[in-house]
Amino acid sequence: MKAQRAPKPAPVRGMQDFLGEQAERFDHVVGRFRDVARRFGFKPVMVPVVEATSVFARTLGETTDVVSKEMYTFPDRGGDSLTLRPEFTAGICRAYVSEGWQQFAPLKLVTHGPLFRYERPQKGRYRQFHQIDAEVLGAAEPQADVELLAFADLLLKELGVAGVTLQLNTLGDAETREAWRAALVAHFSAHRDVLSEESLRRLETNPLRILDSKEPGDRALVADAPVIDAFLTAEAGAFFEAVQKGVQASGVAFERAPRLVRGFDYYRHTAFEFVSDALGAQATVIGGGRYDGLIETMGGPHTPAVGWAGGIERLMMLCGEPEVAPIEIAIVPLTVSDEGIAMELAALLRADGLRVELGFSGSEKKRFEKAKKAGAWRLLNVGNTGSGWTELRLRNLVANEDAEPVRARILRSIKRAFHHSDDPETRMIKIFGPL
């Protein structure tokens, strides 16, 4: 009778495991991000995955979907309401306030990691997803916005992401936004009869979001809706002008998107999205903007700030296949008694910077097969001859123009090692080949 197997565990809905190419792509996106960030002078920052619920509830806007129905919120054992972060900005601003980071302002920061939203999963959208994030805290100048846009643009180029366009807009300052908002409310209120149910609700809670509506009926109304430009104060207009000029000077292509708004309430002035047509329903790859008032509303000093976040899973789908450095040498002991010297060699070559795979499972044939599959350029066949000599056989298994320098390195490392060895046994080495 067969033993009953426990039922197969499944991952939590909307959360995924990465292996192989997927994991390599993830690593690649983060790696390029870090590298480009350095070149722009951004420093790493780490903030907790969990915050007090109020950190997000207040800042994102009580009426936004994320806060009202998508947060992973739970009481901890002490009864405090905690929330798994649904985005980065609020947490970073909280840290800025609680840790007194204003002493370091202006701060150019990058971070990355998991975020959580209780949404229905689909292509490019998961309940645990990952973002790269860049923020400039304490800089009121439009140059900060420009630098952030140039950063994102260069990153996308280096990742080989094609078919992405930058959509740029301004949401103006508080005065602008108020005037525009009133005009929008007036416009949409006059056409209540044709507005979709969803948009009617938003008319009360968040009228800017009606501009995002995809309802065919709303689209026509949205097309006629007043554009923000007419309401821009002189200051807000000049700021946006400076951003556009700077972006152009930086060689970043963009489109003016007068109806682009942002999901969270804290945004002011610059708002932007890098949009792809290759992701199905999830078009935005990187999105962000300026949020000058946020830190103040959290009880901090008035601090102008800008930032963006990019979806790692989405970037993974768009970027070219990453190059993975192959194993340079596979060491294959022929018998159990050869494993000692094989391990010694492996330790040595690895310490010398070589990428080494040690094959010690399965039959001799299997070991060689695995060595080949690892992509090894060379194969060391380790074994003892009857005479007590240790026999090493260097073989070139893969045609590769880099093979010769690698062989030289291997031989150099081996020589050095055995020169320093006190064990006379291990000095008795014959190196065969290659070729």
Place this chain on the structure above:
RNA sequence: GCGACCGUAGCUCAAUUGGUUAGAGCGCCGGUUUGUGGUACCGGAGGUUGCGGGUUCGAGACCCGUCGGUCGCCCCA
């Protein structure tokens, strides 16, 4: 929260469209052959067809329910 489609070996898929013992490739294990040691062949293990009901002489195929997945709506990176 709503909608559409889909669930068959570890993975990717078949099964003449309701008919007998559910097949193949890859992967895994073993063997034979091969030796500039990425070859070829042979064999083996592995499935309560997501789960539960129903229709039928007969269900992997049809119906209902349920769970899961995918994609879309909503929203967002």
